Amino acid sequence: MPSLNITASGGRGILSIQNPQKLSSCNSTIPTSILVTRRKNDVFLTAPYGKCSINVSFSVKSQYLTPQEQRQQQQQQQRRFSSYESPSPSQPAGQSPPRVYVGYTIYKGKSALAVEPRLPEFSPLESGAFKLSKEGFVLLQFAPAAGMRQYDWSRKQLFSLSVTEIGNIISLGPRDSCEFFHDPYKGRSEEGKVRKVLKVEPLPDGSGHFFNLSVQNKLINVDENIYIPITKAEFTVLVTSFDFILPYLLGWHTLANSTSPEEMSRLNNANSTVDYEWSR
Structure with a gap:
C-alpha cells in the first residue's frame, strides 16, 4: 500500500x-x-x-x-440534533414557527369525541423575558350522531380539562371514577346560567370507561346530554397522550429550550442565597 x-x-x-x-x-x-x-x-x-x-x-x-460559514454549520448541527419542539405561542414577531394542529378522535354509534391540546399563554416582561400567564388545557369536543357514520359538529359541546383534572383522569384505575363541574361564567353576572358536568365512570363489564357530558345553558335554552363509551385501548391512548402533554401545558418545555447552560449557571448563582432543601 x-x-x-x-x-x-x-x-x-x-x-x-x-x-x-x-x-x-x-x-x-x-x-x-x-x-x-x-x-x-x-x-x-x-x-x-x-x-x-x-x-x-x-x-x-x-x-x-469563514466566520459566517462556521455559524451556518453550527446552526445546521443544532437543528439536526435538537428534538421536536412544539410551537411556542409567545415568540417575538417574525420568529414563530408554523402552527401545528394535532388531536385524537373517537367515533362511536351515537356520538364522537375529539381531543385537542391547547398550549399555554405567556406575557412579556420589561426585561424582555416571558412569564406564564395562563396554563394550557385539553379541549374535549362531544358531537352527537346525525346518521350512520355521520356526526353533527354544529351541535358539539365543549369541555376544557385543566392540568389538575387531567391528572385525575391519568390516575384513574379500572374501577375508579371522577366528576368535574364547570361554570364558564363563575364570578360574573351570568353565573349559574350555564352548567357543565363531565363524568368519567367505569363500564359495568370493566372493558373501559364512560365519558358523559351534560350541558344546561339557560342563555340559549339548551339542555343536552352526550355520552360515549371508551374502550381500554382508547383510554390508554388518552392517558398516554395526557401524560406526555402535561409538562407542555405548564410551559416547562420553554424553560428547557430557551435557557443555555451558561445562562442556567448564571441564574443558579444569582439565586444561591435561597436555602434549597437538598443543601441543608
Missing part, C-alpha cells in the same frame, strides 16, 4: 504519496503529490507519465471556513 505524507507551508497543504502502485497494464501510476491551497476546490495534481496518460478529477473541500 502507498504511504502518505502531509505537510503545510505558507497557507498551502501538500499531500504526497510515496511508492505509488501501478493502476493498469499501461504503466499509469497514481499522482505522486497533490497541492491543496486555502481556496475551496482548488486542487493541482502532479504525476509522472508512463506509457499512457490517465485523467483524474475530484474536488477537495477546504478545512478553512
Whole structure:
C-alpha cells in the first residue's frame, strides 16, 4: 500500500504519496503529490507519465471556513440534533414557527369525541423575558350522531380539562371514577346560567370507561346530554397522550429550550442565597 505524507507551508497543504502502485497494464501510476491551497476546490495534481496518460478529477473541500460559514454549520448541527419542539405561542414577531394542529378522535354509534391540546399563554416582561400567564388545557369536543357514520359538529359541546383534572383522569384505575363541574361564567353576572358536568365512570363489564357530558345553558335554552363509551385501548391512548402533554401545558418545555447552560449557571448563582432543601 502507498504511504502518505502531509505537510503545510505558507497557507498551502501538500499531500504526497510515496511508492505509488501501478493502476493498469499501461504503466499509469497514481499522482505522486497533490497541492491543496486555502481556496475551496482548488486542487493541482502532479504525476509522472508512463506509457499512457490517465485523467483524474475530484474536488477537495477546504478545512478553512469563514466566520459566517462556521455559524451556518453550527446552526445546521443544532437543528439536526435538537428534538421536536412544539410551537411556542409567545415568540417575538417574525420568529414563530408554523402552527401545528394535532388531536385524537373517537367515533362511536351515537356520538364522537375529539381531543385537542391547547398550549399555554405567556406575557412579556420589561426585561424582555416571558412569564406564564395562563396554563394550557385539553379541549374535549362531544358531537352527537346525525346518521350512520355521520356526526353533527354544529351541535358539539365543549369541555376544557385543566392540568389538575387531567391528572385525575391519568390516575384513574379500572374501577375508579371522577366528576368535574364547570361554570364558564363563575364570578360574573351570568353565573349559574350555564352548567357543565363531565363524568368519567367505569363500564359495568370493566372493558373501559364512560365519558358523559351534560350541558344546561339557560342563555340559549339548551339542555343536552352526550355520552360515549371508551374502550381500554382508547383510554390508554388518552392517558398516554395526557401524560406526555402535561409538562407542555405548564410551559416547562420553554424553560428547557430557551435557557443555555451558561445562562442556567448564571441564574443558579444569582439565586444561591435561597436555602434549597437538598443543601441543608
